[in-house]
Amino acid sequence: MTWLPESATGATPIERAFGLRPDLFAACRDFAALFWQKRLVDPTLLELCRMRVGQMVGTELPALCDAMRDARASVPAAKRADVGAWWNSAAFSDTERACLRFAEQFVLDPKGIGDNDAAAVVAALGDAGTVAFVEALAILDGFSRFARFLELGAES
Amino acid sequence: MIPARVKPPATTSADPIEASPLALQPESLSAFLRAYGTLWSHGVVDQTTKEMARIRNARRIDCPICKAIRFAGARREGLTEELVDRIRDDWAERDLAPRHKAALRAVDAFHDMAGALDPAGRRELLANFSPAEIVELSAGIALFLGFSKIAVALGGLPDEIPVHEQPTPQVPAGR
Numbered sequence: 003m004t005w006l007p008e009s010a011t012g013a014t015p016i017e018r019a020f021g022l023r024p025d026l027f028a029a030c031r032d033f034a035a036l037f038w039q040k041r042l043v044d045p046t047l048l049e050l051c052r053m054r055v056g057q058m059v060g061t062e063l064p065a066l067c068d069a070m071r072d073a074r075a076s077v078p079a080a081k082r083a084d085v086g087a088w089w090n091s092a093a094f095s096d097t098e099r100a101c102l103r104f105a106e107q108f109v110l111d112p113k114g115i116g117d118n119d120a121a122a123v124v125a126a127l128g129d130a131g132t133v134a135f136v137e138a139l140a141i142l143d144g145f146s147r148f149a150r151f152l153e154l155g156a157e158s
Numbered sequence: 159m160i161p162a163r164v165k166p167p168a169t170t171s172a173d174p175i176e177a178s179p180l181a182l183q184p185e186s187l188s189a190f191l192r193a194y195g196t197l198w199s200h201g202v203v204d205q206t207t208k209e210m211a212r213i214r215n216a217r218r219i220d221c222p223i224c225k226a227i228r229f230a231g232a233r234r235e236g237l238t239e240e241l242v243d244r245i246r247d248d249w250a251e252r253d254l255a256p257r258h259k260a261a262l263r264a265v266d267a268f269h270d271m272a273g274a275l276d277p278a279g280r281r282e283l284l285a286n287f288s289p290a291e292i293v294e295l296s297a298g299i300a301l302f303l304g305f306s307k308i309a310v311a312l313g314g315l316p317d318e319i320p321v322h323e324q325p326t327p328q329v330p331a332g333r
Contacts, residue, residue, distance in 0.1 A: 005280050008289040022290040026297055029196040033189035042186060059272040112310040113160070113220065120163045120313075129164035130182040136311050137186050140304030147273030148300040151264070152293070 004153045015154040016064045031066045034141045038069035042134035043127070045073035048142075050098060051105045053077075053085045055142040058109045061150035063142055097126040101135065108139045162314030179312050188330070190305075195329035197298050198229065203291045205231035205326065207261050211295065212302045214245045214265045219306035226319035231326035239321070257286040261295060268299050 003015070010021025020027035038045050052070075056062025065071045084091035088102050100122035107115045124132045149155050167181045180187045201208065209232035216224030228237070244252040249262050260282040267275040275283075283292050309315060 006289045006292060007284070019293060020297070022293045023202070023297065025200055026193070026196050026294060029189075029193035030297060030301075033186070033193045036186055036189050040185065042183065060274065108307060108311055112307045115311055117161065120311075124163060129179070132164050133179050133182045133312070134186060136308050137180075137183065137190070139311075140308045143307065144300035144302075144304030147268045147303065148296050150273035151267065151275055151296050151299075 006152060014064055016066070016149060019152050019154050030145075034145065035067035035069065037134060037138045037141070038067060038073055043131065043138050045069065046076045047098060047101055047135075048138055049073040049077050050081075050085055050088075050094075050102060051139060052142050053082065054088070054102055054105055055109055055139070056146050057086050058106065059143070059146040059150055061146055061153075061155040063146045063149055064154065100126055104135075105139055105142075108136070109143050159315070159317050160310065160313035163312050166314075179314075180308075191327070191330050194301065194327045197294065197301065198231070198327040199329060201294050201298075203287070203294050203298070204235060205229065206235045206237045207257060208232070208295070208298050209237055210241075210245055210258050211261045211265050211299055213242055214249070214262050215268070215299060215302040216306055217245065218265070218269045219303070219310060221306035221309045222315045222317060222319045223309055224302070224306045226321050228321060228323045229326045230323055233323060256282070260286045264295060265299055265302075268303055 004019050006019055006022070008022060009018040010024065012018040012021050017027075020030070037043055038048060049070075052063055052073075065074070078093075081091075081093045084093050085102075088094050088099065094102070100119070103119055104115060104123045107119065123135065127135055162179075164179045164182070166177060166179050169177055169181070171177050175181065175187070175191075180190075198205070198208065209229055212229075213225065228242075241254075244254055245262065250259065254262070260279075263279050264275065264283060267273060267279060287295065
């Protein structure tokens with residue numbers, strides 16, 4: 003539960019807190035949702051990264067649109083259970099492994115992303131796809147921390 | 159210098175964004191510019207405080223382009239390089255306004271504690287900012303952090319870029 007003493011109306015903690023700045027919330031939500039709604043990156047891959055980034059940050063970014071909620075359902079339960087130790091699981095494809103490896107280093111320190119690790123993502127997603135993927139990681143990383151900062155993690 | 163991870167678009171544009179890899183995804187770039195313009199030009203937090211938070215984040219990430227930029231609105235409000243110089247790792251011992259120290263502590267919490275802020279930090283924010291301002295400031299930090307990391311992760315930037323002023327981001331026309 004957030005420590006902010008005021009809230010806006012909304013169905014979820016993030017809507018009630020971010021709604022205190024409604025135009026900024028709308029613009030940020032539209033920006034974030036675009037990656038799922040327009041499938042700029044495979045939504046299943048985004049969901050795996052949303053979960054893994056959330057594990058590392060300590061709070062998962064709550065769903066901001068129906069397409070994000072749908073993506074949750076696209077990941078089988080067994081795979082969801084393994085995402086925190088994906089390197090030990092045979093359930094993940096080469097592309098998922100490359101992207102999860104890149105995502106983890108992005109969260110820890112993007113300067114530490116190795117040339118081979120970046121090349122593996124570019125080989126899998128292409129130039130434009132890599133840009134979309136990195137932008138989506140920025141949203142997941144930045145706004146998972148935002149959710150932790152304001153304690154907005156769980157949906158009501 | 160980190161090598162460029164992707165090829166930038168083929169363009170003769172002098173606009174640094176249109177010539178950057180971000181232009182490979184025009185729809186997301188447009189949506190980002192709308193969010194960023196809303197933050198900077200339709201906000202409730204003063205430009206100087208947001209700019210100090212942005213620069214503190216840039217130094218934490220060590221993003222060459224983010225460290226070099228100064229937005230014109232903060233300059234107009236009186237942000238000087240002498241003040242910017244106090245936003246280093248010893249900022250807590252420097253002569254800074256309580257509001258600015260609260261904002262810098264928030265930035266460092268995003269980096270050091272993955273966003274977790276201790277009760278003293280919360281009290282400090284609530285004493286210096288309205289709830290709407292806290293939301294705007296923390297959303298701004300989320301955007302600053304994410305997009306500094308994009309610049310570093312996509313590579314292709316020189317290690318040092320001279321400090322220079324840029325217009326305060328606006329919501330682009332038609333967006």
